[in-house]
Amino acid sequence: MDLVLRIVALVVAFVLAALSASASEREAGAKLKVVATIPDLADIVREVGGERVEVSSIAKGKENLHNVIARPSHLVALSKADALAQVGLSMEMGFIPGLLEGCGNPQVRPGGKGFINASDGWQPIQVPAVLSRQGGDLHPQGNPHMNIDPRAGRHFATRVAEGLIALAPEWKAEFETRRDAYFARLEKAEKRWAQFAGEWRGKKLVVYHQEYNYLADVYGLAIVANLEVKPGIQPTPNHLAQVIETMKREQCAVIATALWSKNDFVARVAEATEAKVVELPNMCGGIPGTETWIGMMELVHERLAAAFGTTTPPKQ
Ligand SMILES: [Zn+2]
Numbered sequence: 001m002d003l004v005l006r007i008v009a010l011v012v013a014f015v016l017a018a019l020s021a022s023a024s025e026r027e028a029g030a031k032l033k034v035v036a037t038i039p040d041l042a043d044i045v046r047e048v049g050g051e052r053v054e055v056s057s058i059a060k061g062k063e064n065l066h067n068v069i070a071r072p073s074h075l076v077a078l079s080k081a082d083a084l085a086q087v088g089l090s091m092e093m094g095f096i097p098g099l100l101e102g103c104g105n106p107q108v109r110p111g112g113k114g115f116i117n118a119s120d121g122w123q124p125i126q127v128p129a130v131l132s133r134q135g136g137d138l139h140p141q142g143n144p145h146m147n148i149d150p151r152a153g154r155h156f157a158t159r160v161a162e163g164l165i166a167l168a169p170e171w172k173a174e175f176e177t178r179r180d181a182y183f184a185r186l187e188k189a190e191k192r193w194a195q196f197a198g199e200w201r202g203k204k205l206v207v208y209h210q211e212y213n214y215l216a217d218v219y220g221l222a223i224v225a226n227l228e229v230k231p232g233i234q235p236t237p238n239h240l241a242q243v244i245e246t247m248k249r250e251q252c253a254v255i256a257t258a259l260w261s262k263n264d265f266v267a268r269v270a271e272a273t274e275a276k277v278v279e280l281p282n283m284c285g286g287i288p289g290t291e292t293w294i295g296m297m298e299l300v301h302e303r304l305a306a307a308f309g310t311t312t313p314p315k316q
Contacts, residue, residue: 031052031054032053032082032164032167032168033053033054033077033081033082034053034081034082035056035074035078035085035108036058036085037068037085037087037092037096038065038147038284039059039283039284039291040156040293040296041057041147041156042055042056042057042085042284043284043292044153044156044160044182045085045164047178048160048164048175048182049175049178052164052168052175056077058070058077058095058099060285061284061286061290064260065091065283066138067094068094068095074095074099078099078103079103079104080105082108083107083114083116083163083164084108084115084116085116087118087119087144087146088144089119089142089146090139090140091119091145113166115163116163118159119146121159122155124141124142124143124144125143125214126139126142126210127141127142138231138232139231143210143213145210145212145213145214147282148212148214148282148297149215150297151218152214152293153182153186153189153293153294156293157182157186161179186294189294189297189298192298192301192316195311196302196305196310196311196312197218197219197301199310199311200219200220200221200304200308201219201221202221202222203221203222203310204221204223204224204250204251204253204254205221205256206224206246206255207223207227207257208256208257208258208266209226209227209228209231209258209261210226210228211258211280212256212280215300224246224247224250225246227239227240227243227255227261227262227269235262235265244269244272244273247273247275248273253273253274253275254278254307254308255275255278256304256307257280258281259279260282276307278303278306279303280300283296284296
């Protein structure tokens with residue numbers, strides 16, 4: 001745990017002592033307090049949990065997911081939580097281990113009954129041959145950005161429903177009904193997204209960070225290069241020159257960025273290649289209109305269609 005967080009944990013320990021032990025006991029009829037690491041999961045916990053849950057999210061949507069700052073308020077929320085919902089695949093490795101160590105609430109730690117790891121059962125892509133953080137690799141367990149996969153809503157809702165049911169079996173039927181209603185809405189959205197993607201197979205793009213690889217795999221898009229040398233490693237002049245050469249050779253005319261891309265590098269490559277730059281959401285809440293996971297994915301599709309010059313199906 002880094003020093004700042006250690007100090008914060010000490011301060012919070014005093015606060016918690018003052019609050020007494022009653023915080024961890026759920027009274028009959030009280031809502032389940034769920035802390036989600038990202039707003040995408042918070043949205044889906046709300047969808048499945050409805051009135052039975054009270055949800056907050058650690059990341060609000062504009063942060064660099066690999067560099068979320070742990071705050072005292074996060075420790076307090078986790079200390080009182082019935083559950084923590086995280087993506088996993090090391091996405092939260094920069095802030096969750098320290099918070100879990102400092103929050104004094106074993107229930108929300110791995111192995112606790114309130115720990116929901118939403119990527120359980122998911123097949124990650126880009127898994128390195130050797131598990132290692134050597135060289136600053138931010139994706140040691142494969143690509144963690146599964147929240148931008150069009151199939152992720154369904155996967156997350158399944159894991160969240162299981163987690164909530166394990167915590168409050170008395171509300172099982174209610175959670176299952178809400179989950180199934182969400183599945184029905186997802187099915188409608190997925191059909192619409194498939195209409196966008198009908199024209200996308202083989203379309204080429206360059207991406208700043210490796211956030212959109214699941215989406216590319218599902219739709220047959222070709223990511224011909226990344227501006228980062230590797231996840232978390234800023235572009236070097238040499239690497240940028242290679243990216244420009246690749247884009248020209250591949251006739252790639254689109255660069256996808258997210259809120260925390262380094263846009264001076266992007267501008268340089270766009271100028272040299274005359275490519276269009278499209279800013280895509282990479283988690284809920286960062287860009288207006290992306291408060292819900294379905295809304296965020298809708299915007300990803302709309303913006304990509306505009307960048308590729310392909311059809312945007314009319315809204316029903
Ligand atoms: Zn990443």
